[in-house]
Amino acid sequence: MSDATLEVRDLHKSYDEGRIEALRGVDLKIAAGEYVVITGQSGSGKSTLLHLLGGLDRPTSGEVRFRDARLCTATDLDSYRAESVGFVFQAFHLLPTLRAIENVQVPMLALNHPRADRAARARALLEEMDMGHRAEQYPNQLSAGERQRVAVARALANDPEILLADEPTGNLDSVNSAHIMEILIGLQRRRGMSLIVVTHEQEIARAAPRLIRMRDGKVEA
Amino acid sequence: MASPLSFTGFVWKNLKRRRLRSLLTLCGIGMAIGAFVGLVGFSHAFEQGWQSIYSSSGIDIAVIQQTFLNTSVDEAAGAKLKALPVVAQATPMIYNLMDLTPEVNALVYGWKADSFEFQSLKVLSGRRFQDGQAEVMLGDLLAEDLKKQVGDTMEIQGTPFKVVGIYHGGSGLEAGAVIMPLDQLQQLSSMQGKVSTYHVRLRPTPRGMSAEAYRKEAQAEIEAALPGLRAMPATERANNNQFVRMAQGSAWGTSLIALLIGILGIANTMAMSVFERTREIGVLRSLGWKRRQVLVLIELEAGLLGLGGGLLGIVLGWCALHVLAILPQTASIASSSFPWALAVEALGLAVLAGLAAGALPAWRGAKLAPVEALRHV
Numbered sequence: 363m364s365d366a367t368l369e370v371r372d373l374h375k376s377y378d379e380g381r382i383e384a385l386r387g388v389d390l391k392i393a394a395g396e397y398v399v400i401t402g403q404s405g406s407g408k409s410t411l412l413h414l415l416g417g418l419d420r421p422t423s424g425e426v427r428f429r430d431a432r433l434c435t436a437t438d439l440d441s442y443r444a445e446s447v448g449f450v451f452q453a454f455h456l457l458p459t460l461r462a463i464e465n466v467q468v469p470m471l472a473l474n475h476p477r478a479d480r481a482a483r484a485r486a487l488l489e490e491m492d493m494g495h496r497a498e499q500y501p502n503q504l505s506a507g508e509r510q511r512v513a514v515a516r517a518l519a520n521d522p523e524i525l526l527a528d529e530p531t532g533n534l535d536s537v538n539s540a541h542i543m544e545i546l547i548g549l550q551r552r553r554g555m556s557l558i559v560v561t562h563e564q565e566i567a568r569a570a571p572r573l574i575r576m577r578d579g580k581v582e583a
Numbered sequence: 584m585a586s587p588l589s590f591t592g593f594v595w596k597n598l599k600r601r602r603l604r605s606l607l608t609l610c611g612i613g614m615a616i617g618a619f620v621g622l623v624g625f626s627h628a629f630e631q632g633w634q635s636i637y638s639s640s641g642i643d644i645a646v647i648q649q650t651f652l653n654t655s656v657d658e659a660a661g662a663k664l665k666a667l668p669v670v671a672q673a674t675p676m677i678y679n680l681m682d683l684t685p686e687v688n689a690l691v692y693g694w695k696a697d698s699f700e701f702q703s704l705k706v707l708s709g710r711r712f713q714d715g716q717a718e719v720m721l722g723d724l725l726a727e728d729l730k731k732q733v734g735d736t737m738e739i740q741g742t743p744f745k746v747v748g749i750y751h752g753g754s755g756l757e758a759g760a761v762i763m764p765l766d767q768l769q770q771l772s773s774m775q776g777k778v779s780t781y782h783v784r785l786r787p788t789p790r791g792m793s794a795e796a797y798r799k800e801a802q803a804e805i806e807a808a809l810p811g812l813r814a815m816p817a818t819e820r821a822n823n824n825q826f827v828r829m830a831q832g833s834a835w836g837t838s839l840i841a842l843l844i845g846i847l848g849i850a851n852t853m854a855m856s857v858f859e860r861t862r863e864i865g866v867l868r869s870l871g872w873k874r875r876q877v878l879v880l881i882e883l884e885a886g887l888l889g890l891g892g893g894l895l896g897i898v899l900g901w902c903a904l905h906v907l908a909i910l911p912q913t914a915s916i917a918s919s920s921f922p923w924a925l926a927v928e929a930l931g932l933a934v935l936a937g938l939a940a941g942a943l944p945a946w947r948g949a950k951l952a953p954v955e956a957l958r959h960v
C-alpha cells in the first residue's frame with residue numbers, strides 16, 4: 363500500500379519503433395493534494411510524461427498506478443480520464459461551435475450526469491472562475507486569458523482528483539499567467555486536488571513546493 | 584440562459600457550423616429520395632391501376648402462358664376452360680401498348696363484344712363495338728386528350744377505326760385506354776388465333792370452404808386441364824404483369840443509382856468533417872469521451888443528414904407525383920393520393936443511407952489515438 367495518488371514505475375515511452383526514446387525510465391510518486399511543477403528543456407519528455415499520467419496514451423513499458431491500481435486496459439483509461447483527471451492545455455482547445463457554458467459541459471456528456479444539473483453546474487464553475495458574465499459567449503469572442511479560464515472550468519466539470527496542465531500559461535501575457543496560476547493553486551488548496559503543471563517559466567518553477575526537472579527522458583536527481 | 588448541452592444539440596451545432604456543405608449534402612440525398620418516392624410511387628400507382636381493373640370486373644383468375652419468351656395463349660384454351668365445372672365465365676383478351684400519335688401512346692385492349700369485362704365500364708356516349716368491325720371505344724381521358732368524339736375516325740398503326748363509344752373506366756388505366764374487338768387487335772398485332780390471357784370468373788365458393796382454398800383448388804384444376812398454362816390469382820397477376828414489372832424495375836434501378844450517389848455525398852462530407860476535426864476529436868477523448876461516444880457522435884451527424892435529406896426527398900417526391908398527376912401523358916396512371924407507406928419507407932431508407940455513409944468516417948474518427956489527434960495540426 364502506498365499513500366500516493368499517482369505513481370509511475372520505470373516508465374518508458376518510445377516512438378518510431380524505438381528510434382525515439384521520449385521517456386527512459388521515470389519513477390515518480392505524487393501524493394493526494396500535492397502540487398508539483400515539471401520543467402526541463404524542450405524535447406525532454408515533459409508532455410509525454412503528462413500524457414501518460416493523464417491516461418491519454420500508454421507506456422511502451424513500465425506502469426502508471428492510480429490509487430494503487432494499475433491502469434492497463436483502454437476502458438480503464440477512458441473512465442480514468444473522464445472521472446479522475448482534468449486537462450488544461452497550452453492552446454486552450456475549446457470547441458469553437460459551443461458557447462463557453464456549453465464547452466464546460468462537454469466532459470459531463472462523457473459520464474451520465476443528469477441533464478438538468480449540467481447547465482447549473484457549468485454556470486457555477488464559470489462563476490468560480492469569475493467568468494459567469496461571459497457564459498454565453500463563443501470562444502472566438504473571448505480574450506486568451508478568458509479562454510483559459512473557461513478551459514479550467516471545463517477541466518473541473520467532472521470534479522477530478524488530478525489536474526494536469528501542460529504549459530497553461532504558454533499563450534498568455536504575464537498578468538494573465540499570474541492569474542491562471544493563482545486560480546490553479548487556489549483550486550489545489552481549496553479542493554485538495556493534485557496539481558501537476560508543466561512549464562518553462564522560471565518564476566513558476568521557483569515558487570513551486572516541489573520541482574521535478576527532466577532531461578533526456580529522465581528525472582534529474 | 585442556455586439550456587443544457589445535449590448530445591444531439593452538439594450534433595446539431597456541428598452540422599450547422601458548415602452550413603453550406605450540410606445543405607448541399609442534404610440536397611444530394613434529398614434528390615435521391617425524391618427520385619425514389621416519385622418513381623416508385625408512380626410504379627405503385629400503375630400497379631394499383633391494374634389491380635383495380637381486375638377487382639372492378641370481378642376477375643378471380645388470369646390464365647397465362649408459363650414461359651417467359653412465349654407470352655401468348657392459344658385461343659383453343661377457351662373452350663376447355665369454359666367446360667370446367669369451377670369456371671363460371673372465361674373471356675379472352677389481348678393488351679398491348681401502342682403509339683396512337685407521335686406524342687400519345689396508350690394501352691389497347693382487345694375484347695369480345697360480349698365480354699363480361701364491359702360490366703365494369705360505363706358507356707358515356709355511343710355504344711359498344713361489334714366483333715369483326717373496325718370500331719373502337721375510347722376511355723374518357725384519352726378521348727379528351729385526342730379530341731375525339733363518337734363518329735370520328737382515327738388511325739391506329741395504319742388502319743382506320745371508327746370511334747363508336749366513349750366510356751368511363753373503373754381505374755385510371757382504363758380511362759386512358761382504347762378497347763377494340765379482339766379479332767381486330769389480333770390482326771393489328773399479328774396474333775391470329777392467340778390471346779394474351781383468359782380472364783376467369785369462378786362459380787360461387789361452396790359452403791364451408793374458404794375463398795382462398797377454393798381459389799387454390801380452382802387454380803390446380805385449370806392447370807391440370809390446360810398443361811403448359813398457368814392460372815394466377817388476379818391480384819398476383821396485377822403486380823406480375825410485364826408492364827408493371829418493367830415500371831418497377833426501372834423505378835428501383837434509377838432510384839438505387841441516385842441513392843448510391845447520395846450515400847457517397849454523405850460519406851464524403853463526413854470524411855472531410857472528421858479529418859478537419861481530428862484535433863477536436865482528440866480533445867473530446869482527452870476529456871473522457873470513449874471511442875464509442877465519438878463513433879455515436881459522428882454517426883448521429885450522418886444519420887441526421889440522412890433524415891433531413893429524407894424529409895426533403897419526400898417533399899420533392901410529393902411535388903413530382905403531383906406534376907405527374909397533372910401532365911396529360913401520365914395523368915391516367917398517376918394517382919393524386921400520396922403513398923404514405925412509401926414515404927415512411929423512404930425516410931427509413933434515407934436514415935439507413937446516412938448511417939451507412941457515416942460508418943467508415945465514424946470508425947476512423949473513433950480509432951484515432953487521443954495523443955496523435957491532439958498533435959494534429
Ligand SMILES: Nc1ncnc2c1ncn2[C@@H]1O[C@H](COP(=O)(O)OP(=O)(O)OP(=O)(O)O)[C@@H](O)[C@H]1O
Nearest residue numbers: 377378382383384403404405406407408409410411
Ligand atoms: N508522436 C511522436 N512521434 C515521434 N516522436 C515524438 C512523438 N511525440 C513526442 N516525440 C518526441 O519525444 C520527445 C519528447 O517530446 P515531448 O513532447 O514530451 O517534449 P517536451 O518536453 O514536452 O517538449 P516541449 O517543452 O517542447 O513541449 C521529443 O524528442 C519529441 O520529438
Ligand SMILES: [Mg+2]
Nearest residue numbers: 408409410528
Ligand atoms: Mg511539451
